[in-house]
Amino acid sequence: xxxxxxxxxxxxxxxxxxxxxxxxxxxxxxxxxxxxxxxxxxxxxxxxxxxxxxxxxxxxxxxxxxxxxxxxxxxxxxxxxxxxxxxxxxxxxxxxxxxxxxxxxxxxxxxxxxxxxxxxxxxxxxxxxxxxxxxxxxxxxxxxxxxxxxxxxxxxxxxxxxxxxxxxxxxxxxxxxxxxxxxxxxxxxxxxxxxxxxxxxxxxxxxxxxxxxxxxxxxxxxxxxxxxxxxxxxxxxxxxxxxxxxxxxxxxxxxxxxxxxxxxxxxxxxxxxxxxxxxxxxxxxxxxxxxxxxxxxxxxxxxxxxxxxxxxxxxxxxxxxxxxxxxxxxxxxxxxxxxxxxxxxxxxxxxxxxxxxxxxxxxxxxxxxxxxxxxxxxxxxxxxxxxxxxxxxxxxxxxxxxxxxxxxxxxxxxxxxxxxxxxxxxxxxxxxxxxxxxxxxxxxxxxxxxxxxxxxxxxxxxxxxxxxxxxxxxxxxxxxxxxxxxxxxxxxxxxxxxxxxxxxxxxxxxxxxxxxxxxxxxxxxxxxxxxxxxxxxxxxxxxxxxxxxxxxxxxxxxxxxxxxxxxxxxxxxxxxxxxxxxxxxxxxxxxxxxxxxxxxxxxxxxxxxxxxxxxxxxxxxxxxxxxxxxxxxxxxxxxxx
Amino acid sequence: xxxxxxxxxxxxxxxxxxxxxxxxxxxxxxxxxxxxxxxxxxxxxxxxxxxxxxxxxxxxxxxxxxxxxxxxxxxxxxxxxxxxxxxxxxxxxxxxxxxxxxxxxxxxxxxxxxxxxxxxxxxxxxxxxxxxxxxxxxxxxxxxxxxxxxxxxxxxxxxxxxxxxxxxxxxxxxxxxxxxxxxxxxxxxxxxxxxxxxxxxxxxxxxxxxxxxxxxxxxxxxxxxxxxxxxxxxxxxxxxxxxxxxxxxxxxxxxxxxxxxxxxxxxxxxxxxxxxxxxxxxxxxxxxxxxxxxxxx
Numbered sequence: 001x002x003x004x005x006x007x008x009x010x011x012x013x014x015x016x017x018x019x020x021x022x023x024x025x026x027x028x029x030x031x032x033x034x035x036x037x038x039x040x041x042x043x044x045x046x047x048x049x050x051x052x053x054x055x056x057x058x059x060x061x062x063x064x065x066x067x068x069x070x071x072x073x074x075x076x077x078x079x080x081x082x083x084x085x086x087x088x089x090x091x092x093x094x095x096x097x098x099x100x101x102x103x104x105x106x107x108x109x110x111x112x113x114x115x116x117x118x119x120x121x122x123x124x125x126x127x128x129x130x131x132x133x134x135x136x137x138x139x140x141x142x143x144x145x146x147x148x149x150x151x152x153x154x155x156x157x158x159x160x161x162x163x164x165x166x167x168x169x170x171x172x173x174x175x176x177x178x179x180x181x182x183x184x185x186x187x188x189x190x191x192x193x194x195x196x197x198x199x200x201x202x203x204x205x206x207x208x209x210x211x212x213x214x215x216x217x218x219x220x221x222x223x224x225x226x227x228x229x230x231x232x233x234x235x236x237x238x239x240x241x242x243x244x245x246x247x248x249x250x251x252x253x254x255x256x257x258x259x260x261x262x263x264x265x266x267x268x269x270x271x272x273x274x275x276x277x278x279x280x281x282x283x284x285x286x287x288x289x290x291x292x293x294x295x296x297x298x299x300x301x302x303x304x305x306x307x308x309x310x311x312x313x314x315x316x317x318x319x320x321x322x323x324x325x326x327x328x329x330x331x332x333x334x335x336x337x338x339x340x341x342x343x344x345x346x347x348x349x350x351x352x353x354x355x356x357x358x359x360x361x362x363x364x365x366x367x368x369x370x371x372x373x374x375x376x377x378x379x380x381x382x383x384x385x386x387x388x389x390x391x392x393x394x395x396x397x398x399x400x401x402x403x404x405x406x407x408x409x410x411x412x413x414x415x416x417x418x419x420x421x422x423x424x425x426x427x428x429x430x431x432x433x434x435x436x437x438x439x440x441x442x443x444x445x446x447x448x449x450x451x452x453x454x455x456x457x458x459x460x461x462x463x464x465x466x467x468x469x470x471x472x473x474x475x476x477x478x479x480x481x482x483x484x485x486x487x488x489x490x491x492x493x494x495x496x497x498x499x500x501x502x503x504x505x506x507x508x509x510x511x512x513x514x515x516x517x518x519x520x521x522x523x524x525x526x527x528x529x530x531x532x533x534x535x536x537x538x539x540x541x542x543x544x545x546x547x548x549x550x551x552x553x554x555x556x557x558x559x560x561x562x563x564x565x566x567x568x569x570x571x572x573x574x575x576x577x578x579x580x581x582x583x584x585x586x587x588x589x590x591x592x593x594x595x596x597x598x599x600x601x602x603x604x605x606x607x608x609x610x611x612x613x614x615x616x617x618x619x620x621x622x623x624x625x626x627x628x629x630x631x632x633x634x635x636x637x638x639x640x641x
Numbered sequence: 642x643x644x645x646x647x648x649x650x651x652x653x654x655x656x657x658x659x660x661x662x663x664x665x666x667x668x669x670x671x672x673x674x675x676x677x678x679x680x681x682x683x684x685x686x687x688x689x690x691x692x693x694x695x696x697x698x699x700x701x702x703x704x705x706x707x708x709x710x711x712x713x714x715x716x717x718x719x720x721x722x723x724x725x726x727x728x729x730x731x732x733x734x735x736x737x738x739x740x741x742x743x744x745x746x747x748x749x750x751x752x753x754x755x756x757x758x759x760x761x762x763x764x765x766x767x768x769x770x771x772x773x774x775x776x777x778x779x780x781x782x783x784x785x786x787x788x789x790x791x792x793x794x795x796x797x798x799x800x801x802x803x804x805x806x807x808x809x810x811x812x813x814x815x816x817x818x819x820x821x822x823x824x825x826x827x828x829x830x831x832x833x834x835x836x837x838x839x840x841x842x843x844x845x846x847x848x849x850x851x852x853x854x855x856x857x858x859x860x861x862x863x864x865x866x867x868x869x870x871x872x873x874x875x876x877x878x879x880x881x882x883x884x885x886x887x888x889x890x891x892x893x894x895x896x897x898x899x900x901x902x903x904x905x906x907x908x909x910x911x912x913x914x915x916x917x918x919x920x921x922x923x924x925x926x927x928x929x930x931x932x933x934x935x936x937x938x
Contacts, residue, residue: 194852387785401770406762420673430734437726536886
């Protein structure tokens with residue numbers, strides 16, 4: 001059960017062995033390509049790069065990571081603003097939003113029902129495709145993978161640069177949607193046809209949906225380039241001695257989610273192109289024939305050649321749902337597996353204790369990913385899909401709770417008997433565990449088919465996935481930023497501001513999302529602009545007002561994070577290589593690492609979580625520190641050019 | 642529900658505000674203490690809100706169906722199992738934060754795991770999850786499976802009480818003529834109101850004319866998407882006379898929020914009288930053949 005058994009180190013470590021102290025060596029600014037055995041040696045130019053090549057069109061994984069991070073954080077604010085508008089409408093339907101009348105004088109700051117549908121469509125789209133996935137895989141994946149596996153850069157640096165720049169057309173099209181005739185896409189982030197394919201079915205389906213599909217396709221290209229890079233780098237470029245079972249769990253999470261993207265994403269891209277064809281060339285992959293929209297035949301609305309189009313249509317809306325969820329359910333795991341990895345690493349480092357059950361943790365990640373491919377139908381229990389098929393999806397869905405539960409128990413096992421340092425990173429990682437428990441458990445109701453008939457598309461579903469993706473993944477992202485910020489910028493974030501940011505975020509996150517469970521049990525449907533037209537919902541307004549007030553406070557509270565992030569980037573406390581006294585390879589590189597990352601050769605002797613080991617006097621034992629024959633001597637420090 | 646009621650809420654609000662300020666000022670210094678309280682409050686408030694929710698009206702609406710009982714029982718069964726796990730894990734987490742802080746002397750416990758524990762906490766949840774998986778199959782089959790559809794009563798899949806047609810942003814219930822035909826000029830049309838007799842197995846056909854909609858009756862715990870191009874037979878049995886909301890539960894466009902229908906459950910005699918009256922009105926008024934409006938053929 002000990003994956004970290006040190007094969008290279010006999011247990012004869014002397015007491016008070018001189019610590020392997022990386023900071024003793026000056027950081028080399030020069031590029032030092034250290035190619036581990038079996039990898040391609042990347043040759044580096046020694047001339048200084050200009051600003052554009054260094055920070056804009058960079059092929060350096062760390063710069064690309066920071067580009068992804070800043071883009072993701074920008075869109076987090078934008079998606080958050082959309083959420084505020086949605087919450088305002090649900091709490092006080094058709095009341096003007098204070099101040100918005102100045103920006104949009106023609107509406108007086110009142111949200112129209114059309115605009116409401118666009119708001120929640122783009123809120124979901126942005127948060128998933130422009131915030132969570134780019135932050136977890138784009139920002140952290142890029143930054144951590146080469147550093148944690150001991151590689152000088154990604155396997156394909158130029159492909160990596162293309163991965164970021166493919167986001168630019170995606171961003172362009174996502175924003176463009178709001179400025180085309182009819183407005184942005186309004187068919188939900190799930191874009192169910194025929195609402196999305198018939199141009200006259202919704203204002204946003206006139207042009208906005210085309211922009212949405214283009215944006216999604218480019219996001220897919222970006223993710224695909226990233227996934228190819230991550231898998232290749234992890235498989236082929238690990239430092240000598242770094243076996244797969246010595247990889248940090250962050251890398252395992254990123255590795256498996258990259259595999260998920262590789263296998264699932266082509267399906268979504270193909271489906272998007274088919275929907276694009278349905279919309280532009282009037283094919284009929286997802287659009288049935290003989291529809292009557294607004295008492296008009298959509299074919300007649302779209303083009304003159306009605307007869308030919310009738311012959312071509314006859315598609316099925318459920319086909320899109322199958323194809324869409326075949327990607328988008330694994331996408332949920334793409335959004336949570338890296339977060340689980342970060343939480344495991346951060347809990348272990350800041351609790352000064354090895355991760356409990358490393359192998360079960362790895363197997364759980366693999367099991368979640370494997371089962372994740374055969375549960376997509378649980379989004380379709382009420383869709384008209386054959387109910388017998390629903391049964392098999394139900395069993396797979398129920399069983400996916402098992403590896404998730406094993407992970408939670410192992411996190412608690414990690415904390416048991418530990419020495420917890422309550423840093424900002426640790427606070428957010430603990431919150432991740434606490435909140436993931438709620439999000440995971442409420443999912444069991446949704447997996448139970450008869451219960452799901454009632455709660456499908458109600459606010460309890462909204463509560464569930466926000467507990468997983470917001471209270472889970474976003475807290476893990478915050479934890480990751482606090483934890484790896486010193487490595488990114490060579491400076492530490494302010495702990496006081498970090499703690500203040502944490503407490504408000506934790507309280508208000510629960511204030512926003514917890515009562516949504518009860519709203520869902522009361523039957524409240526999501527995506528309704530004014531629920532109180534129904535007598536069933538008339539009494540739910542007070543609760544919604546309370547939630548909205550918490551949402552505004554949660555949003556405003558993020559000012560502590562914004563100030564902390566940008567202030568610390570330039571004026572934060574400078575730190576050395578290993579401020580947290582962690583074991584993994586990234587802490588062997590200078591902070592921030594120069595081009596080529598490592599200024600000495602790496603050799604890995606053990607697993608990533610040897611905290612509190614009796615072999616040494618300190619409470620940590622870096623993966624690269626050699627014990628035994630060369631007891632206590634630092635790893636060879638000569639750098640070759 | 643009186644969470645925001647000013648008459649009794651102001652003092653509570655003030656107390657919350659003062660407490661919040663107190664926490665903020667002292668959180669940085671007494672992080673561990675406050676964190677223990679905060680995470681400790683998660684299971685406490687988490688369970689408390691579920692206990693109080695029915696009192697606040699934030700709970701299931703009244704069940705007036707035969708489907709609802711099985712579903713509600715399953716919900717409560719899962720709720721007890723989930724609550725147990727929730728409280729157990731959160732309390733363990735709080736205990737760790739409280740007990741194993743950095744000032745405890747010595748290094749942390751040096752262990753990489755325990756095979757025995759892994760086996761225990763894999764096997765027990767696995768059994769519990771399998772129980773949940775198998776416990777629900779019967780209920781789902783009774784609601785959805787074709788071989789559980791009602792037969793022998795007045796309504797069946799071949800003889801539905803009505804065709805329910807959804808379109809942007811309305812419901813249209815079409816009742817057959819005396820001969821059971823849906824293609825005649827004597828079809829009774831009831832916009833928005835779905836009138837059914839009480840204590841009878843009701844079988845109907847669900848269709849959509851344009852985009853996806855969803856037929857949702859909260860009081861009967863019934864939801865089914867209406868899919869253009871598909872005819873989906875559904876059944877339920879209402880057990881109480883009254884009027885209940887019929888809600889569109891699948892995004893269908895800008896007017897989705899106002900696509901409100903009504904389920905009107907009448908006694909059998911009242912229902913027969915209503916249908917007879919509608920048919921009589923139809924005969925006296927005369928009307929155009931709208932049979933092609935179902936799917937827009």
